Amino acid sequence: MSAGTTGTTGGGQRRLPSEDELDRMSQEELAQLAAELDDVEIVHLGRKFPIPGTRAEKRAERAVALWFILSALSALAFVVAFIAWPHEYRAPGEAGYTMYSLYTPVVGATFGFAVLALGIGVIAYVKKFFPDEVSVQQRHDGPSDELARRTVLAQLAEAGNETGIARRSLIKRSAGAAAGLFGLGLGVAALAPLVRNPWKGGDEAALWVTGWRAEPGETVYLRRDTGVLGEIARVRPEDMEPGSMETVFPFRESERGHDEELLHAQRASDNPVMLIRLRPGTKVVKRAGQEDFNYGDYYAFSKICTHLGCPTSLYQAQDNRILCPCHQSQFLATEYARPVFGPATRALPQLPITVDAEGYFVARSDFIEAVGPAFWERRP
Numbered sequence: 001m002s003a004g005t006t007g008t009t010g011g012g013q014r015r016l017p018s019e020d021e022l023d024r025m026s027q028e029e030l031a032q033l034a035a036e037l038d039d040v041e042i043v044h045l046g047r048k049f050p051i052p053g054t055r056a057e058k059r060a061e062r063a064v065a066l067w068f069i070l071s072a073l074s075a076l077a078f079v080v081a082f083i084a085w086p087h088e089y090r091a092p093g094e095a096g097y098t099m100y101s102l103y104t105p106v107v108g109a110t111f112g113f114a115v116l117a118l119g120i121g122v123i124a125y126v127k128k129f130f131p132d133e134v135s136v137q138q139r140h141d142g143p144s145d146e147l148a149r150r151t152v153l154a155q156l157a158e159a160g161n162e163t164g165i166a167r168r169s170l171i172k173r174s175a176g177a178a179a180g181l182f183g184l185g186l187g188v189a190a191l192a193p194l195v196r197n198p199w200k201g202g203d204e205a206a207l208w209v210t211g212w213r214a215e216p217g218e219t220v221y222l223r224r225d226t227g228v229l230g231e232i233a234r235v236r237p238e239d240m241e242p243g244s245m246e247t248v249f250p251f252r253e254s255e256r257g258h259d260e261e262l263l264h265a266q267r268a269s270d271n272p273v274m275l276i277r278l279r280p281g282t283k284v285v286k287r288a289g290q291e292d293f294n295y296g297d298y299y300a301f302s303k304i305c306t307h308l309g310c311p312t313s314l315y316q317a318q319d320n321r322i323l324c325p326c327h328q329s330q331f332l333a334t335e336y337a338r339p340v341f342g343p344a345t346r347a348l349p350q351l352p353i354t355v356d357a358e359g360y361f362v363a364r365s366d367f368i369e370a371v372g373p374a375f376w377e378r379r380p
């Protein structure tokens with residue numbers, strides 16, 4: 001590049017340095033040039049610590065470093081807690097419940113404090129070490145030219161130099177540790193779901209099994225939630241009007257009198273089922289291989305939306321559509337709950353049901369496909 005000229009707002013022309021001249025310029029001179037090219041006039045520049053190494057400067061340095069160190073420690077605690085804190089579900093009263101119940105607060109608090117302390121450290125550094133500067137810049141239009149682009153980085157670096165960052169090793173090290181550990185924490189949080197093996201357990205893995213799975217000789221009933229803990233209300237066909245819907249949960253006699261187990265059956269995310277009674281004479285299309293999953297006009301579908309897992313809590317009897325309120329997916333109850341609108345792409349799994357000798361609805365088996373949103377490596 002040869003030397004040239006550039007316009008200024010004052011109407012005069014400034015001689016531009018050649019490439020050789022640019023190469024010979026120090027960082028400070030480049031930064032100065034950048035200011036001139038931008039028509040910036042520095043009216044006042046007051047360094048916070050004009051004499052390096054004073055006790056006041058060291059005190060300020062320690063104060064800033066303290067925040068970075070706290071952030072680093074908190075980020076480290078987050079990583080350790082995220083990996084090692086007991087997070088497997090424990091019911092109240094069970095051994096380990098207190099530690100389990102503290103998992104989310106501990107992970108949240110350590111992560112939150114790491115972010116907070118990092119932010120405070122940066123703000124404290126700017127306030128304590130950046131020089132007090134008053135500058136005036138003339139406004140000009142259009143994009144920056146190449147010279148401006150080449151000098152702007154030098155200008156930023158020079159701004160850093162003004163704060164004396166090069167000789168503040170304590171701050172550099174603590175800020176580096178805080179940023180590094182914080183990044184590590186983010187990385188661990190992002191990668192952890194990929195490390196845990198959802199297939200652990202084979203056919204018994206949680207992805208395949210719901211609370212509707214019966215042990216040999218066990219009967220799993222359809223039970224409604226009355227809102228009263230411990231009250232058992234099994235569902236019979238005559239309990240429902242044509243064109244109505246009921247949310248039901250699995251119940252086995254072994255759970256009677258055990259509030260924790262009953263509560264768990266209601267709270268397990270893949271257990272809720274919509275039991276729908278169609279109006280008599282409604283035309284129905286059944287899915288191949290699932291022709292006998294219904295009991296007369298009664299059809300049971302998983303309530304967990306196959307888009308992102310919200311509860312599809314709404315049933316529109318006029319057109320037999322099941323609606324998910326989250327992203328408006330709609331499923332046709334008369335056609336094996338296949339999606340007919342919205343982002344869901346898979347039918348709601350159907351639970352095979354019948355009625356036992358006492359006249360109560362029972363599940364004939366667990367779902368024959370995975371419940372909830374699609375996931376990688378789904379089995380056909």
Ligand code: FES
Pocket residue numbers: 305306307308309310324325326327328329342343344
């Ligand atoms: S979760 Fe149901 S539509 Fe998105």
